[in-house]
Amino acid sequence: MLDSKLLIFAGGFLAGTVGVKALQTEPVRRAAVQAVAAGMRAKASYDDIVEQARAEVEDVVAEAAYVNAVEDVDY
Amino acid sequence: MRFSIEHEIPGRVRVRLGGTIPERDIDVLSQVVVAHELVREARVYPRIGSVTVRYECVPGARREVLTHLARIDSEMVEAARPACSVALAPRTHSLLLDIANLVGGFYLRRWFFPARLSALWTFWHYRSFVREALSSLLHARLAVPVLDASAIGVSLVQSDPRTASETMFLLDLEETLEDYTRARSQNELIYSLLAVPETAQRVVGSREEAVPSTDLAVDDLIVLRTGNPVPIDGTVERGVAMVNQAALTGEPLPVERTSGDDVFAGTAIDEGEIYVRVRKSAGETKLRSIVALVEQSSNLRSETQERRDRLADAIVPWNFLLAGIVGLVTRNITKVAAALMVDYSCALKLTGSISVLAAMSESARLGFTVKGSKHFERVAAADTIVFDKTGTLTEATPRVAKVIGFHEWTRNRVLRLAACLEEHYPHPVARAVVKAAAEANLKHREYHTEVAYIVAHGLASTYNGERVVIGSRHFVVEDEHIRVSDEAAALIAAEMGGLSVLYLAFDGELVGVIGIEDPLKPGAAEAVADLRALGFEHVVMLTGDNKASAARVAAEAGITEYQANMLPEGKHAYVEGLRRAGHHVVMVGDGVNDSPALSEADVGVAMAAGTAIAREVADITLTDSDLQALVTLRRISMGLSRRFDTSYRTIMGFNSTLLALGIAGAITPQTSSLLHNSSTVALGIAATRPYA
Structure with a gap:
């Protein structure tokens, strides 16, 4: 039990060290940049979606309020 | 600028512009859009490059608003930029985005990340909580951060990163909301203070002219x-x-x-x-001075809030003690976790600040600025309200109704000399005299020497070598020993009934009197009646004016307790006396002579048209002169107190039940944590309900 945990820890340590070394090679580095850039794009479009949704929800609310106001006048 | 219409109903249109709107243009753009007289509100969505415009629904409005939007170009935006120096103000428009990011990140990790990676993230994130807990411990305080960190830590020790990350997510959410409430209330204060106009006396050659301070x-x-x-x-x-x-x-x-x-x-x-x-120039300095004021005032948290926060912190050691006892007795880490998982402070703090924010923004919308949330509480607790008369109960702009000249003095000569002196004194009555002289087209050159200003008495100066005094009867007759002949007294009594009278004496002789009409504000009587109905036991009026005019105004306003011929020291002493007798006093005033009383009272309320010094010492400033605002203020304050009480009881009751159930083993720590946290958020949302 303890041994397996120790192994995982050692594995993580190794992966980290190798990872840093690998980052210094050009192709890996370029791939990492691309990955982070994709992440940032995903984040930005998520933010856009949130704001678009907000604008549309507010449109719907305003329209609903207007519909109610008009009905009040009719009756 | 070019745009297309995305959505439209009468009175509201949302347009889409060419691209995204840079951060620095958001405020300027909305200011430029709102500048049109028909536009009531503009909201900018920077990321999607959209703007919502609400406008007055009158015939032809739609076309005008759309033309206005089309005319906006980069030049207009640049021209508006200097006036819009609110870059110092904290940003608030991104709350939704911040919350969306928190929620989105949380579920992204939960649903799409491999469990291992998710757990790693949780451990990494846990560091910030540990750091706060350590700093609290370093200050020898067993406060809420320690409890938070322990509760999360217990989940981690039990290899339950899911619960740990859930707890951290809710704590983060709460922190975001708290930051937002603080920034938001500061912003509203800054904007409402920016909107208050100021004038200054510019000296050109030997003349003085009143100009808006922004023109300097x-x-x-x-x-x-x-x-x-x-x-x-x-x-x-x-x-x-x-x-x-x-x-x-x-x-x-x-x-x-x-x-x-x-x-x-x-x-x-x-x-x-x-x-x-x-x-x-004023443009450069005004914002800075306001920001300084707001930074000071925002520290004034409500006393109840302080007390409850302290209480929340005080419960923490008992929480640990309870957890320790449970651990010793049951030897069951799950039950220990249950005891740590529920804390009271989180909910108390969140509902507290949201309730106050709701009260503050509602106040700002309804026309008053509250410099710190503790003042709401004082207003709610007050049983006595004291009014100044002129400019508070009566119109801010009294007017000259009658002028009498004695001896060879004509009415115009009396008015001219009076205006010459009074123009140096910022008081509604003084402004009335100056205005009357201007309307009668009387020119006055500055022949007198420096004007001595005797608070609440009057003015004294030297004119062509002779002493000249103007002011109340008390000042002119008793202090300056000017004799009033019997005929003059009879004439004054006959002509000046119900008016406030200014006496003007030149070279030791009474040369004229000016009767100032000081009509009650419309709605003042209703406001006084409403205030009584809302639990003010004493409604008092204090004035430096004479007894006759005080009696008239008091009767019209429905006030039975009043004091006439009051000096500022007198007003201050009166308020002090009330407080010593155990009353909680709200003082409403507007002038230099009110400022000692304003600062003595539990809550000082300054009228919008009041002098800077009154606004300076007051705790609450009305942005318009309607007295009904005081009624609303009382309602909101009482509503806030009630909300504090209900949410306090709910939080204590609900969380104690959770604690008991958790220790008894009826519910798992996870369920207890989920119920605890979601009830916290639900109560927070409930606290945003409007008051009035």
Whole structure:
């Protein structure tokens, strides 16, 4: 039990060290940049979606309020 | 600018512009859009490059608004930028985005990340909680951060990163909301204070003219007198004055400023007269002075809130003790976790600040600025309200109704000399005299020497070598020993019934009287009746005016307790007496002569048209002069107190039940944590309901 945990820890340590070394090679580095850039794009479009949704929800609310106001006048 | 219409109903349109809107243009753009007279509100969505415009629904409005939008170009935006110097104000428009990011990140990790990676993230994130807990422990305080960190830590020790990350997510959410409430209430305060117009007396040659302080340019010479705000940064050229710099430095006592000294915008003249050379224009300085004021006032948290926060912290050691006992007795880590998982502070703090924010923003919308949330509580607890008369119960603009001249003095001569003196004194009655002279087209040159201002008494000066005094009967007749002949007294009594009377004496002789009409504000009587109905046991009016006019105004307003012929010291002493008798006092006033009483009262409320010094010492400023705002203020304050009480009871009851159930083993720590956290958020949302 303890041994397996120790192994995982050692594995993580190794992966980290190798990872840093690998980052210094050009192709890996370029791939990492691309990955982070994709992440940032995903984040930005998520933010856009949130704001678009907000604008549309507010449109719907305003329209609903207007519909109610008009009905009040009719009756 | 070019745009397409995305959505439209009458009175509201949302348009889409070419691209995204840069951060620095958001405020400027909405200001430019709102500048049109028909536009009521504009909201900018920067990321999607969209703008919502609400406008007045009148015939032809749609076309005008759309033309206005089309006309906006980069030049207009650039031109508006200097006036819109709110870059210092904290940003608030991104709350939704911040929350969306928190929620999105949380579920992204939960649903799409491999469990291992998710757990790794949780451990990484846990560091910030540990850091806060350690800093609390370093200050030898067993406070809420320690409890938070322990609760999360127990989940981690039990290899339950899911619960740990859930707890951290809710704590983060709460922190975001708290930051937002703080920034939001500060912003509203800054904007409402920016909107209050200020004028200054500019000296051109031998003349003085009143100009909006925003029109002052560098190197202009202005004169500042008792009660005036300092609208700019500048250097004193001549004269001496005591300057109240509390808003900038926090120093409560006024400091003496004389030739060569600097004075700063946002301060106010306590007493004296100085000529100041403008060094920096108002546009540059106004925002800074307001931000300084707001930063000071936002520290004034409500007492109940403070008490409950302290209580929340005080419960923490008992929480640990309970967990320890449970651990010793049951030897069951799950039950220990249950005892740690529920804390009271989180919910108490969140509902507290949201309730206060709701009250603050509602207040700002309804026309008053509250400098700190503790004042709501004081207003709710008050049983006595004290009004100043002129400018508070009565119209801010009294007018000259009658002028009588004695001996060879014509009415015009009386008015001219009176105006010449009174123009140096910021008081509604003085303004009425100056206005009457201007309307009668009377020119007055400055022949007199420096005007001495005797608070609440009147003015004295020397004119062509003769002493001239103007003021109340008390001042002119008793202090200055001017004799009033029997015929004059009879004439005054007959002509001036119900009016406030100014006596003008020249060279030791009464030469004229001016009757000032001071009509009650519309709605004042209703407001007084409403205030009584809302639990004010005593409604009192204090005035420096004579008994007859005090009695008239009091009767019209439905006030039975009043004091006439009051000096500022008298008003102050009266309020002090009330407080010593155990009353909680709200004082409403507007003038220099009210400021001692305003600062003595539990809550000082200054009218919008009041002098800078009154606004300076007041805790609450009305942005319009309607007294109904006081009724609303009381309603909101009482609503806030009630909301504090209900949410306190709910939180205590609900969470204690959770704690008991958790320790008894009826529910798992996870369920207890989920119920605890979601009830916290639900109560927070409930706290945003409007009050009035």
